[in-house]
Amino acid sequence: MGTDMRVLRRDEWDEWYDSLIRAFGGVPEPEEERAAFRGLTQFDRSLGVWDGDACVGTAGAFRFRLTVPGGAPVSAAGVTMVSVAATHRRRGVLRSLMRRQLDDVRSWGEPLAVLTASEPAIYGRFGYGAATHHVNARIDTDRVRLTVPAGTDDVRLRYAAPVDALDACEAVYARLVSRRPGMVARNPGWERLWVLDPESGRDGASPLQCVVAERDGEVVGYARFRVKADWEPAGPKGTVVAQDVDALDPAAHAALWRFLFDVDLTSAIDIRRRPVDEPWQYLVSDIRRCSLLVRDSLHVRLVDVGAALQARTYQAPVDVVFEVEDAFCPWNAGRWRLTGDAKGASCERTEDAADLALSVRELGAAYLGGVSLAALGAAGLVRELRHGALAEAAVGFGSTVAPWLPHGF
Known part of the structure; x- marks a missing residue:
């Protein structure tokens, strides 16, 4: 029997998404996260492959504006939710999805397609190259000290509920987008993803917390993080799990990182997906005790x-x-x-x-x-x-x- 590829219909989304989840291990997502991605799905840019009544392949393409060198925002298709059922491997399903998708992107007049790859070896044969990298780190704050630049003490920090501070934080993010290639302007609705806080996603850490950095009453940065408590016979050894740290200037950046270094009852910071040239790396006393790991991130296809x-x-x-x-x-x-x-x-x-x-x-x-x-x-x-x-x-x-x-x- 053959398969049928078609643009996704709204009444097919649940089965389509269930097929995607199964391909990535089958662990159900929290209901609020599932609902968020249903709301973000662009149905006219999403494809499903069907074998009878069963969905056996999925692919989507968000409409993004990607910053390129020089600061211009360029239309890009954000390739996402790509999967093939294990029952239908080696039948050309992925190739047919990539073929149709790139033809569609061309017809939409978008010069770029971009993606993050669960397995980097997959997409090179379709013309994608790894264009950005990010740093993961675990910083030993018992042994590493931070030197801060002039003006850091002029920055005021205050706690804020993550949802309450969302608009101010997004305004900071929006001002940063044009400064660095690879950043994407967030479409309406995307900002809600960063404050979803299901207990199942905390890995034993606290609910999401937020600290806002201000100067002269203006928000100039923010950090969103959790604290994972731990103890040993000698005392506390908790970890700050930093989710987002964004700032408009060096002093605000340093103030936020100094705060994270000094959170009570902790001795380490875990941070993921940071720029490879992020300034905190040049403020620490011992970079070796920051356990840096560089990984590929955004793959770009012209x-x-x-x-x-x-x-x-x-x-x-x-x-x-x-x-x-x-x-x-x-x-x-x-x-x-x-x-x-x-x-x-x-x-x-x-x-x-x-x-x-x-x-x-x-x-x-x-x-x-x-x-x-x-x-x-x-x-x-x-x-x-x-x-x-x-x-x-x-x-x-x-x-x-x-x-x-x-x-x-």
Whole structure:
């Protein structure tokens, strides 16, 4: 029997979502989280594969605005909720979902598709490259000290109920979005996800807490966290489990981190998904006792090479012809001349001789400025056809701040 792929209908959502949950282990989500994702689902951008009455494949694509180098927001399809039932592996279901989805993204006029991968090995064959990374850390606050910059003492901190402070916190986040490539502007409704606080999601820690940073009556930062209590014969050894720490300036950033370091009855901070260049790393007395772990985060796929490359700016002048390989989206294959600088760029088809040859996967990895084209060249993934072209392009593609995706989707 064959399968049927179709756009998701509202009356099919429960079975579609149950199929997704089963593919990711089958542990039910708290009802409030399930309800939140039902409300966020964009049905006209979601696909289901059906074998008779059974849903055996799922995929969605949120409509996002992604910050690129230069600060511009670019339309991007946030690929999400991708699954294939274990009963239907190795039948081409995933490939057919990716084929239909990228065709749809192109028809919507969105030059980028982005995702976070449960298994990074899956998506490279569809042209996605790992473009951002994040840091997880466990900081030993018994042994690590924090040095703070001038002005930190001018920042006032106060506790606030997470829901009550949500609008102020989101206003801070919105001001940060254009400052760092990889960040996404949150669509209405997304802000509620960060204050959902089911007991099943606390892993034995406290309910979610929030501290707001203020200067002259203006909110300039916030931290959302839990405290996981623990004791040993010598005394308390609790852990601060930090969920979000965002601030508009160095003093506010330092004030929030100093607070987290000093929470009573704790001796460690656990934090996940932080920028690889986050400033606290340069304020600590002993980085080795912070147990840093770097992981891939946002994977980027250029759906329209020309539109994507001219949507961002370049920190140094570039004039380079790429020979692009893209077997999965052949409309991208061929030669493209990119010219650009810090003010803008153009990218057009050309018959000129190529300077660099690479696949669309490498272009996606380098697109946000966090992965160096030169490093990809050293790995043999970018071929230099004109001497000096690789160094020129690598400098131009770089970013003064590391790209960062603050949260999954």
